Structures are given as C-alpha cells and as structure tokens.
Amino acid sequence: MSNVKRLAMLGITKEYPGCKANDEVFLDIEHGEIHALLGENGAGKSTLMKMLYGVVKPDSGSIIWNGKPVSIDQPSVARGLGIGMVFQHFSLFETLTVSENIALVLGDQAGNSKTLADRIKTTSERYGMPLDPDRRISSLSTGERQRVEIVRCLLLNLQLLILDEPTSVLTPQEVDNLFKTLRQLTKEGCSVLFISHKLHEVTELCDSATILRAGKVTGHCNPKEETSESIARMMVGEDIAISNDCRRSLGTDVFANIENLSTTSTGQFDVALKNINLQVKRGEIVGIAGIAGNGQEELLKALSGEDIHPNSKSITFAGTVIDQLTPLQRRRLGLAFVPEDRLGRGAVPDLDLCDNALLTSFDSGLVKNGFLRKSKIVELADKIIKKYKVKTAGNHDAAASLSGGNLQKFIVGREIDQEPNFLLMSHPTWGVDIGAQVAIHDAILQLRDRGCAILIVSEDLDELYKISDRLGAICDGQISQFLAPEVLPLVKLGQWMAGDFDTTTADNKGVSQHD
C-alpha cells in the first residue's frame, strides 16, 4: 500500500453547551496498526469515536478514509466503509440467539439463516473466538457476549475496529485471547483503535498512541517505549504516583453478617444465591471477584434492600436483622451503595448534579421541616465536584451529560462523603482514568481506616488485588473461601471464578486468613 493512511481525522471540533469536547483534533491511523486513544475522563475520546462511527456530527473538520473524504452521518455508513465499533455497553438482545442478534445489524447482508450460522461459525473459529450461533445471549458469559459484538464486526469486511474499554469486563484468560485475536486481525491489514485506561495493556499491545487532554491532542508516542507512569504524565500533565502499596488491615468487630443466605431465582436471567456465609468487619475491605452474571447483582441487591426477602433472617448490620428493612432504613443504619449501573441506578440521567447529590444524601441535613435547603445542596454538590475533580461545566449539568468516568467519580464521592458504616460498591473505578483511580482507591482506603466495613464486587482483578484485605470469588450463586491477596495466586482466583472451589471448607469469617 502507498502512503495513504487508513484514516485521517483533520481538525475535528465538537462543542457542547459550556464545553468544547473536541478542539481541532487530528488523528492518523495506519493500515494494520493498533492505535491507542488515551486521555483523562472527559478528555473527549468517546466524542471523537462517536463522530467516526456516525453517532455524533462534528461542528467542523473532515474525515479522510483510505485517502478519500467521507461524510459519516450514521452508523450504517460507518459499517458500510468497514468501520466496526464495540461499545462499553453491549447492544445485544438477551432473549435472541447469537445469529438473530447478528442478523439484526447486518440486515440484507446477513443472507439466509443457514448461511449466516455457517459464516458465524467459520469466522469466529478462524479468529480464535468460537461461538455457537444458536445459543441465546442470556446464556453467554460477558466474554462470550463481547465475542458476539466483535464477530458481528468481522462479518462486515472490517478495516477498522474501534474498541472502547474492551478489557474491563474480561477475565485474565479472556484478555489474552482478545489480544491474540487483535494481533491476528492486524496481520491481515485491519487497523484497531483501542481506548483504555489500563496503561499496562496499552504498553503491551499498542503500536502507537494519540493523547488527548481537554479536547485537544497533546502528544503522540510509541507505547512500547513508554511506561505506565510516563504515559500517565502525558495524559494529566503532571506526575501521578501509581503505587501498588497494599496497606492491609485485619478489621475489628463484624458489621455485616450474612449467614446461610439463599434466594430463589424469580426470572429467567436471575441467579439464585446458595447458602452464602460472609462477614465484613469494620475497618476491612472484602473483595469479591467473579464473571458477570454469577450472583453478584443478586447479592448486592439483597444487601442494599433493592430485593427484600421478607421471610429470611440471614443478614445483620451491627447485630440488627435487616432482611425486612427498606433501602432507606438500611441507609439509616449506615449503608451507602455504589451500584454497577451508574446511569439509571447510580444517578438519574436527566437530573442535575445537585438533585443527584440530594437523592441519597437528603438525610444529612439537606432537608429541614420538609423544605429543601438549596444552599446546602449546592454546597454538597460543589464539594464532591471539587474533591473528586469531576469535570463538568457546573453543578447544574445533567448527570447524562458527564463523561462516564466523571459521573462515576461523582457517585463514588457522594457515597463516601456520607461517612457510611458499611459501603457496598460494584466496580468502583470502572471507566475511571488513572489519576482518578488512585484518588478513589485512596478515598476508599481512608474510609476503611476510619472504621468503615467495605464490600467490593469487581471484575477488575488488578483493583481487587490492590485494595482488598480479603479476596474471594462468586460463581453460580456460591462464594468461595476468602484469603489475603498475598496468599491467593491469580491462577487460583481464576479457578474460583470458574466455580472450582469446595464450598464445604469455605470459612469467610476473616479470622485466620492472614496467617
């Protein structure tokens, strides 16, 4: 191929009210390279990708594709050019099969169902990500769902694959497989645009990188010649201490006690919890690893009160049985909760940050004699924005207008600020940039050191190893034994996540595991 680049984005600008999301951005991608797009939360990465995929229209600038100017005004145009995108949130219908989901996007190109099923089988096997076309999405693991999304792109005569935070939902083995597939794709000339906050993955995988800061390109580099620290400096403009310092704690007395908690599944996609026994002490962080859909949602709902089990007496907070209590009553006993789904359950998308702060903090002096104390609410929202460096035009921005990582910082800040006795968190730093990850982990550790009992469910094993005092796994509604991270090899945790553990020996009272 001549000097013609696969893609050149020239002087792309996109402005939202009060915010220039992209400011004269230039981005070049060569044939067959894995190119990283890096930047802090709110730097403008998703906006740029959405313009390339035809979801958002640029205000100015042009896109040159294989040497020719193009106008990509909808995703079908992007797909027609051979541009595929896998979003952080998969767009698959649970009740349909793999084939049916793929057919929906391919439209006329899908052909008849037999031909399509054969193509799915051949292509998925060729790229080392085998898929059964007849399986329902609901029965697939997260890694398998991601395969469906990628294979759907591969059937499109793919020339550029855009992946937005693809590894945050994968087990270590699945990450290895994904990287092998990506390398195979690039050998065949396909280019990959890779967005990630996991800098060690970028240095391992990517051939080049463009760095964005506040909507502008601030640099380029070859990640293989950089370290996580040097890339972080380019992103943030200053040094960030990326430490793996694990200050462990044994905790004191038990705050949350779960004894023989079992539930029945109420729907096709629920997982029944089976005889869960777990204690979380004040001043300790318990981490639960697991592949999505193995009961972590159900466990969090049973603890937070989103699911109430009126006939059970399995959970106590500081000795008080809470199974029958509403979420508000549990919050009044000191519970705070960061759910997985930030837009919808963590925050109301259309409400501004003040109202979203009020949602879970109204008990802490924000309401007096039935009246809202507006100045106090604004004060709280501003305090969270400042302390957690949430990038926003102001406290009256709607939650939905924040970038994913900035909204996550706001929700985590709001819950930690309540000084809870028991903090439940699902994926606390999902989609959060490296600087904010460090800040959130510090805030969690400090809260623990002030005596809070903390339970974290995450698929990010680096995170769990870094901050948990005891670590275990959940699989098919059952939990493993819990051990200090130092005595729990990653391979063992991987086996536990796959259900290879003996439930009869599980001792989750947090007594002798540090010995």
Ligand SMILES: Nc1ncnc2c1ncn2[C@@H]1O[C@H](COP(=O)(O)OP(=O)(O)OP(=O)(O)O)[C@@H](O)[C@H]1O
């Ligand atoms: N629909 C919108 N309305 C208003 N502002 C928006 C909208 N979409 C994005 N923004 C703003 O544009 C800026 C860039 O957001 P973008 O989502 O592109 O960042 P990002 O680099 O992808 O961040 P993250 O790593 O957190 O996903 C942010 O300040 C965000 O608040």
